[in-house]
Amino acid sequence: MESVWETTAQKPGFDALDGNKSTHVLIIGGGIAGILCAYQLKTAGVDCLLAEADEICGGITKNTTAKITLHHGLIYDKMIRRFGEDKARLYVEAQTKAIEEYARLGKEIDCDFEWRDNYVYSLSDRNKITKELAALARLGVQAESASAHELPFPVAGAVCVKNQAQFHPLKFLYAIAKDLPICEHTKVTELAPHIAKTNHGTITFQKLIIATHFPTLNKHGLYPLKLYQHRSYVIALKGAQTIGGMYVDESDTGLSFRSYGNLLLLGGGGHRTGKKGGCWQELEA
Ligand SMILES: Cc1cc2nc3c(=O)[nH]c(=O)nc-3n(C[C@H](O)[C@H](O)[C@H](O)COP(=O)(O)OP(=O)(O)OC[C@H]3O[C@@H](n4cnc5c(N)ncnc54)[C@H](O)[C@@H]3O)c2cc1C
Secondary structure (H helix, E strand, O other): OOOOOHHHOOOOOOOOOOOOEEEEEEEEOOOHHHHHHHHHHHHOOOOEEEEOOOOOOOOHHHHOOOEEOOOOOOOHHHHHHHHOHHHHHHHHHHHHHHHHHHHHHHHHOOOOOEEEEEEEEEOOOHHHHHHHHHHHHHOOOOOEEEOOOOOOOOOOEEEEEEEEEEOOHHHHHHHHHOOOOEEOOOOEEEEEOOEEEEOOEEEEEEEEEEOOOOOOOOOOOOHHHHOOOEEEEEEEEEOOOOOOOEEEEOOOOOOEEEEEOOEEEEEEEEEEOOOOOOHHHHHHO
């Protein structure tokens, strides 16, 4: 199944690794994380090489809803309680800088970048909204209580943060990637200090960035054994009502909304893989 992003963007192609190579920084994985690392390194004049097992953006990135926001859930009240206000403020600062950087690049690249208000709503718990608003105020983020009246169902409350953004992720990333040192169809199959074996040869490196989304390196905390995969779904609806803001339910099993042109992108149905969840059927219903 192709995503709406894939059918509306022109993908550049990259050759596979040809023989052995050497680089200062090897980046494994050509999704949004790997490509933006390669872009920042190249811009800073650092020699780097990105190895992608298949084709760039072919992982999670091609199916994202592509909302750019510092408030992707009711996160800040929890974060302050768990990690303290200073760390939560660092997180907000990082998110704010990222939005600014997307906005800067979004001006230069034809990627349907649009400023939108972002809403996180709760269907049943007004108290959570009140606590989140207080947390955001402590962190100096301008946010307000909102009714989320665009949604076709009642909510207990919502937090609105203005001046967030949405874009076309593949138009953006394909434009950024086209001048980067990338090898597609180059899967890293084995890693040793400063050397990576791939299906097409070896790459020697000084520094390594693993941007494979799910960690592939079975070391340093055994993360591949501790993590589990979570799946969620998005459908693009023609002829649905238009929606100006970007919306997400605070609950893990709730819905997400944004528009793209005349399409409504409706997300949800999430579940841990192997367990029963709402899936496509929930969204269609
Ligand atoms: C339905 C949905 C909606 C979302 N909506 C949003 C949103 O609105 N806003 C937001 O900020 N985030 C959103 N996200 C999350 C966001 O899309 C992901 O966090 C992001 O796309 C992950 O990018 P990535 O580069 O880390 O991983 P990926 O895009 O999965 O890229 C990893 C790459 O690594 C490659 N790889 C793996 N193993 C190897 C190997 N051994 N050698 C070489 N290459 C390898 C893979 O082939 C893949 O291309 C959403 C996610 C989903 C599923």
